[in-house]
Amino acid sequence: DQQVKQNSPSLSVQEGRISILNCDYTNSMFDYFLWYKKYPAEGPTFLISISSIKDKNEDGRFTVFLNKSAKHLSLHIVPSQPGDSAVYFCAASTLNAQGGSEKLVFGKGTKLTVNP
Amino acid sequence: SQTIHQWPATLVQPVGSPLSLECTVEGTSNPNLYWYRQAAGRGLQLLFYSVGIGQISSEVPQNLSASRPQDRQFILSSKKLLLSDSGFYLCACQRRGRGGYTFGSGTRLTVV
Numbered sequence: 001d002q003q004v005k006q007n008s009p010s011l012s013v014q015e016g017r018i019s020i021l022n023c024d025y026t027n028s029m030f031d032y033f034l035w036y037k038k039y040p041a042e043g044p045t046f047l048i049s050i051s052s053i054k055d056k057n058e059d060g061r062f063t064v065f066l067n068k069s070a071k072h073l074s075l076h077i078v079p080s081q082p083g084d085s086a087v088y089f090c091a092a093s094t095l096n097a098q099g100g101s102e103k104l105v106f107g108k109g110t111k112l113t114v115n116p
Numbered sequence: 117s118q119t120i121h122q123w124p125a126t127l128v129q130p131v132g133s134p135l136s137l138e139c140t141v142e143g144t145s146n147p148n149l150y151w152y153r154q155a156a157g158r159g160l161q162l163l164f165y166s167v168g169i170g171q172i173s174s175e176v177p178q179n180l181s182a183s184r185p186q187d188r189q190f191i192l193s194s195k196k197l198l199l200s201d202s203g204f205y206l207c208a209c210q211r212r213g214r215g216g217y218t219f220g221s222g223t224r225l226t227v228v
Binding site for chain 1: 120122125150152158159160162165175204206208215216217218219220221222224
């Protein structure tokens with residue numbers, strides 16, 4: 001049972017345009033969501049996160065939107081740059097009392113290609 | 117800040133040979149540690165996690181095992197590798213007081 005789903009395995013956009021990556025989850029207990037960026041042969045790096053008490057979090061060119069009723073989140077990258085080309089993983093977890101994540105559940109990833 | 121060291125970066129091993137991948141963590145104490153695998157065409161699959169020395173939980177039945185002999189050391193092992201063990205192995209550490217994990221740079225394992 002896949003609790004976190006990224007239904008688009010790949011996405012291609014033009015430099016300067018908006019990239020929108022989507023993620024759906026099934027477990028209503030999840031209360032913390034993250035996006036990771038991964039280059040080939042490297043470990044994933046943290047990009048941006050959002051807790052369930054918010055519906056939007058912005059960090060520079062990156063914005064994550066959360067729709068709890070639809071169990072859906074999305075990552076917007078504006079403007080997209082060629083260096084953004086990578087695999088993006090959506091992840092979800094519950095937060096414990098110490099503010100740390102319980103086990104992260106990852107989606108299968110979306111490969112973003114930004115064309116010059 | 118936390119830093120995770122993984123080695124080796126790449127490894128080619130024959131079927132039936134043993135395996136030992138090591139992960140060490142700096143900049144934190146008593147971390148929760150994780151081993152993930154990314155297989156071709158698949159996402160990140162949690163293999164093992166540890167909340168302390170000698171405490172290992174397995175997420176999926178498999179040919180692999182894990183050990184945590186020291187607070188900041190996490191080892192992934194196999195007695196006899198299978199072709200299906202090929203993949204990209206990642207060690208991760210829970211970020212203290214913050215959500216999510218910090219990942220190591222990974223080990224590309226190819227079983228031939």
